[in-house]
Amino acid sequence: MKTNLRKASMLLTGLMVGSKLFAQTPDSISTKNYVQPFSGGGAFRTWSIGINGGVLTPYTIFGTNGKQDFTTPQAEFGYGGYIKKQILPSFGLQADFLAGKVKGKDAQPNGTGLSSFQTKMQWSAALSGNLTLANINWRHQKGAIQPYVTFGGGVINYKPVLTNTAGASANFKANDESIREFFIPVGAGLKFNLGSGVNLDMGYSVNFVASDNFDGYNFGGGSDKFSYGHIGLEFALGRSSKPQMATHNPVSSMRTEYLLQDKQTRDQLQMQIDAEKAANAKLRSDLDATNANLAKFTVDSDGDGVADFYDKCPNTPAGQKVDGAGCPLAKPEVKVYVTEEDKRVVKDAIKNLEFDLGKATIRAKSFPSLDRVAKLLTDKNFSLKLAGHTDNTGSDALNLRLSKDRAEAIKAYLVSQGANASRIEATGYGESQPISSNKTAAGRQENRRVEFTLY
Known part of the structure; x- marks a missing residue:
């Protein structure tokens, strides 16, 4: 139970710190010392040199x-x-x-001379492992102090x-020889970042010699x-544009990476929104023009x-009977009879009638015979029923619509030539009334x- 509570508290703390860390707006992203997360060592300065000076003494923190x-013990100057x-x-x-030199006095026990x-x-020459602590900083882009051991x-x-x-x-040694022995250096210290690639090094080490000599x-x-x-001072080697690995804060780069990706996503979304707005505006403009x-x-x-577009006599009095061009009828209605010549005109129009394939567009070849039908309707005030039919090629719905559109197209043309729209009926039957085998x-x-049914 305690372990779960501890994990929950650590998670909550991480979320709170993370919320503050990522509260920065994407428009103020700083890419100074930014290195893409999980980059190799080539993105950093990994070599450095240091010089130092200080105090050498036989006294250590491990003894009295x-x-x-x-x-x-006495203090002497040392350098390294x-x-x-x-x-x-x-x-x-x-x-x-x-x-350097190490000095001390008052040998024990007394009386040794x-x-x-x-x-x-x-x-002295040693190879040491240097463990840098606390170079991860959740509050700042770069920590100012790095403890190490x-x-x-x-x-x-x-x-x-x-x-x-x-x-x-x-x-x-009587022959004035020097002594060479193995020793173990153990140390700790602090490094203070003075600038790009320059650190102030303050440290303390204890050196264990492998003898009592x-x-x-x-x-x-x-x-x-x-x-x-x-x-002392530490100087990073390499290009100044690269950060020093030991002082680099990977959390800052992760934060910058997150903000850069978030800004890129926001920019892409904004571009998509702008494109959609432009497309919608064009669609609205096209729709307005169509309407x-x-x-x-x-x-x-x-x-x-009669629609204004076809009306050649606008503003006719209410109730006034008009012809297909919207003009008042000069003659009273007179009952007329369909003659054989009238039937021949209609039959000729049917014979010459052609449409574009699969469309309701009348071909120009059909206009002369349709013009004669329009004149016949105007002169004799006939009524006309147009019935469109198709074969069984295609779906029922498509054939029904095509037959209706073709009948309406003929009506529209006859009206444009002066025929009375109120006396023309256009109907489509699709493939439902074949007169031959499909x-x-x-x-x-x-x-x-x-x-064409004339009456």
Whole structure:
């Protein structure tokens, strides 16, 4: 139960911190020190060099003066440097160099005749692992301080000189040889970011020598050790446009990546919205133009049954009977009879009638015979029934619509030539009334027709 509560609290904390982290608006994204997440080492500066100077002393934090070979430690100047290769954001390998003097006095136990020692550390070389801590920062793009710890091993070359109570000094080795031994450096410190690729290095290390010869006095059987407190500068190598891996904050790059992708998504969505708006505006413009064109064929201002577009005599009085052109009829209706000549005119129109394939568009070849039918309707005030028919090719709905459209097309043409629209009836029957078999091409040709019934 406690474990679950702990996990829940950590998740809640992460969400709260993340909400603050990503609260920045995409328009104010800073790409300084940005590196795409999960990029390889080539995106960073991974090599650096450091120089430092500080205090060398036989006293360390791991012991008390009273238990040292010489109970009174003294401080001397030391200097060093290193070359480091950062392998991971939090781990690097460095080759260290250290030199200087280590001094102490008051050998124990009393009466040994020794007064002090001075060990000249001619050089030391060690390979250490450097573990950088807290280079992930949730609140800022880049942390200003990086704590670190080091641990390694190497070789130290030194020469102890002992001084007795009488003030005489002698080398630890009679032949004035230096001693070379293995040692283990362990340290910790802080690095302060001063600028792009420049860090202030403040650290402390304890160096464990693999013998009791470092101070030239074997006492107690324990190995000697000494400490080094230093301050120095670290310089990153490589192109200044690349961030230093050890000081880089990957959370900042993840945040920038998120904001960049979010802005890109927002820009793409905005482009899509703008495109849709433009398409809708064009569609509205086209629809308005279409409606305006259709209005020409449907508006009948004087209510005489003839649309204004075809009405050659606008503003006729209400109730006035008009012809197909919208003009008042000059002659009273007279009952007339359909003659054989009239039937021949209609038959000729049917014979010459042609449409575009699968359409209701009348071909120009049909106009002369239809003009004669229109004149016949105008002169004799006949009524006409148009019945459109098709073969069985295509769906029932398509054939019905096509037959109706063709009959209406003939009516519209006759009206445009002066025929009275109120005396023309246009009907479509589709494939429902064949006059021949649809199994042959000739039969289907006969079934594709428009019948004219004059009365």
